[in-house]
Amino acid sequence: MDLRKLKTLIDLVSESNISELEITEADGKVRIVKSEPAAAVAPATVMHVAAPVAAPVAAAAAVAAPAPAAEAAPAAETGHVIKSPMVGTFYRSSSPGGKAFVELGAEVKEGEPVCIIEAMKIMNEIEADQAGKITKILCENGQAVEFGQPLFVVE
Known part of the structure; x- marks a missing residue:
């Protein structure tokens, strides 16, 4: 390799x-x-911080938990989410300064390219897996994306 x-x-x-x-x-x-030492350090730090301040940490966790659920729920209710099939870098167009594959409000057909994800210096076109109208663009150009991360919402 x-x-x-x-x-x-x-x-x-x-x-x-x-x-x-x-x-x-x-x-x-x-x-x-990934190496184990980083994982071994994190629990010790969390235990040290969590022990003296148990109530605020629990309250912060309770506040933090509904926020992601609230963000995910409207996306699921309002339309179909196109997710990243891989880890890489998200690009809206095929070249820097080029025209974006799709814009907000654009109609897309199933199989039509909506973006590119660069992984290992290979440009992978990501296609719409459902026809509809792009109602949300959830990633910025040049942003690193994870496997399964929502990219677009299609209605």
Whole structure:
């Protein structure tokens, strides 16, 4: 495997929430696992902070929990969500300064490209999996996206 690809993979794993990545290609197999020391440090820090301030932490968790649910619920109620099929960088157009594949309010057909996600220096066109009107664009151009992250809402 090319060293540039390997470095890109390592960067993607280190910048994302995934802890392990395994890729098999014709010329070999690569497995990248985040190191354990970072995971061991986090619980100690959380325990130290949570012990003296248990009530505010619980209250903060209670406040934080409804917010993501409230954001996700309207998206599910108002239309179909097109999600990222991979980890990478989100681009609205095929070239810098180029015309975006779709704009807010645009009608899309099933199978029509709506964006590009760059992963390992490969540009992957993401297609609409349902026809309809784009009602929300949930990512910014050049933003890193995770697997399963909502990109668009289609009604």
